[in-house]
Amino acid sequence: MIQFVVIVATIFVPAAYSSWCYHDPSCNDTTWSTIASEHCNGSRQSPINIVSRSAVGNSTLTAFNFTKYGDNTTMKKITNTGETVKVELMSGVQITGGALSEAYDSLQFHLHWGNGTSVPGSEHTVDGTRYPMELHIVNAKSSLNGNTTAAVADGTGLAALGFFVEAMPGNVTGSSAAWNTLTSYLANITLKDEYVNITHAISLDELLEGVDRTKYYRYLGSLTIPNCNEAVVWTEFKDPIKVSKDLVSLCNNFTIN
Numbered sequence: 336m337i338q339f340v341v342i343v344a345t346i347f348v349p350a351a352y353s354s355w356c357y358h359d360p361s362c363n364d365t366t367w368s369t370i371a372s373e374h375c376n377g378s379r380q381s382p383i384n385i386v387s388r389s390a391v392g393n394s395t396l397t398a399f400n401f402t403k404y405g406d407n408t409t410m411k412k413i414t415n416t417g418e419t420v421k422v423e424l425m426s427g428v429q430i431t432g433g434a435l436s437e438a439y440d441s442l443q444f445h446l447h448w449g450n451g452t453s454v455p456g457s458e459h460t461v462d463g464t465r466y467p468m469e470l471h472i473v474n475a476k477s478s479l480n481g482n483t484t485a486a487v488a489d490g491t492g493l494a495a496l497g498f499f500v501e502a503m504p505g506n507v508t509g510s511s512a513a514w515n516t517l518t519s520y521l522a523n524i525t526l527k528d529e530y531v532n533i534t535h536a537i538s539l540d541e542l543l544e545g546v547d548r549t550k551y552y553r554y555l556g557s558l559t560i561p562n563c564n565e566a567v568v569w570t571e572f573k574d575p576i577k578v579s580k581d582l583v584s585l586c587n588n589f590t591i592n
């Protein structure tokens with residue numbers, strides 16, 4: 336049976352480890368509203384704590400169609416942005432359905448993590464529980480043709496797909512080949528702005544393996560970095576991606592320089 340839920344009540348919970356000012360103790364999302372007052376003090380700010388008992392089923396939230404998510408040649412390059420690790424996607428990767436108003440182009444994905452498995456780093460939380468990592472796929476309305484100025488000015492210009500990552504006991508032998516391959520690139524991008532071209536065959540479907548993509552939470556929110564533009568249709572999938580503990584630790588111990 337397909338189950339869809341939408342959040343009707345949300346509570347903002349500051350993330351202890353947030354990506355954009357991760358290393359600066361005087362800068363975290365509790366201070367964003369004073370730094371970027373234009374947007375970060377708004378009324379639909381992300382991330383949120385998902386209160387599962389306040390989420391209600393909504394049959395209009397239909398399944399997504401994923402175009403080229405099974406294609407293992409869509410990942411262009413992986414970059415250390417100084418805040419996160421980002422993978423840019425080739426054009427043609429798309430999502431439709433999921434009660435989105437039109438097709439959205441999948442532009443990139445990136446990871447949010449904490450510090451070791453003892454300090455989890457997902458941005459969203461569920462009933463107060465923070466996962467060790469969170470993967471975000473960033474999508475923009477296809478009709479905007481890559482105009483990011485227009486996308487952040489539109490209340491539904493962007494659609495973010497959020498996937499929690501759960502650490503499984505065991506080492507690399509227990510993780511999917513795609514996660515082994517993806518994380519093997521980290522050693523080559525230890526400095527800010529460093530990137531490498533992705534030469535291995537990896538697909539988004541492989542990275543998202545095990546997640547029932549018909550079960551998700553939906554709310555209207557914002558970018559989680561300044562200027563916090565309230566332009567994002569958020570979809571947080573209920574099922575976490577399961578990644579072996581040592582790969583999660585590899586990520587969490589990776590210092591973004």
Ligand SMILES: *[C@@H]1O[C@H](CO)[C@@H](O)[C@H](O)[C@H]1NC(C)=O
Nearest residue numbers: 350351360361362363365366
């Ligand atoms: C966030 O920054 C403020 C101001 O520097 C600081 O007082 C607070 O402890 C920080 N919170 C976290 C969770 O790091």
Ligand SMILES: *[C@@H]1O[C@H](CO)[C@@H](O)[C@H](O)[C@H]1NC(C)=O
Nearest residue numbers: 371372373374375376377378
């Ligand atoms: C946020 O701050 C801006 C600039 O300081 C102000 O104009 C706006 O009314 C504030 N919005 C909210 C929702 O507090």
Ligand SMILES: *[C@@H]1O[C@H](CO)[C@@H](O)[C@H](O)[C@H]1NC(C)=O
Nearest residue numbers: 341343393394395396434553
């Ligand atoms: C159900 O979802 C649709 C599409 O997102 C939304 O417009 C509508 O307000 C939702 N209904 C409820 C009861 O939340």
Ligand SMILES: *[C@@H]1O[C@H](CO)[C@@H](O)[C@H](O)[C@H]1NC(C)=O
Nearest residue numbers: 398399400401430431432433
């Ligand atoms: C999703 O794909 C199926 C099969 O290709 C198609 O029948 C359906 O219309 C598509 N739905 C959307 C919303 O694009």
Ligand SMILES: *[C@@H]1O[C@H](CO)[C@@H](O)[C@H](O)[C@H]1NC(C)=O
Nearest residue numbers: 357358449450451453454588
């Ligand atoms: C991360 O954890 C290690 C110990 O596990 C600690 O030495 C280090 O200071 C921590 N880093 C941050 C940014 O908190």
Ligand SMILES: *[C@@H]1O[C@H](CO)[C@@H](O)[C@H](O)[C@H]1NC(C)=O
Nearest residue numbers: 480481482483484485486488
């Ligand atoms: C992008 O969108 C903005 C805001 O709608 C518009 O002013 C600008 O001309 C657009 N840029 C291009 C290259 O179309």
Ligand SMILES: *[C@@H]1O[C@H](CO)[C@@H](O)[C@H](O)[C@H]1NC(C)=O
Nearest residue numbers: 505506507508509579581582
């Ligand atoms: C992972 O575990 C297997 C089985 O316990 C062991 O043979 C292998 O050496 C371990 N690999 C690493 C990289 O720790």
Ligand SMILES: *[C@@H]1O[C@H](CO)[C@@H](O)[C@H](O)[C@H]1NC(C)=O
Nearest residue numbers: 520522523530531532533534
């Ligand atoms: C990553 O670095 C290793 C060791 O320096 C090198 O052998 C390998 O070719 C590099 N991989 C990529 C994709 O640049």
Ligand SMILES: *[C@@H]1O[C@H](CO)[C@@H](O)[C@H](O)[C@H]1NC(C)=O
Nearest residue numbers: 411412529530531532533534
């Ligand atoms: C990555 O590929 C592009 C062409 O697709 C090439 O111009 C660039 O030099 C490559 N960069 C690296 C670091 O291999």
Ligand SMILES: *[C@@H]1O[C@H](CO)[C@@H](O)[C@H](O)[C@H]1NC(C)=O
Nearest residue numbers: 405406407408535536537538
């Ligand atoms: C990549 O996808 C192609 C086409 O589906 C397939 O033939 C190939 O085996 C895949 N490569 C890997 C390494 O999975």
Ligand SMILES: [Zn+2]
Nearest residue numbers: 445447471559
């Ligand atoms: Zn993100």
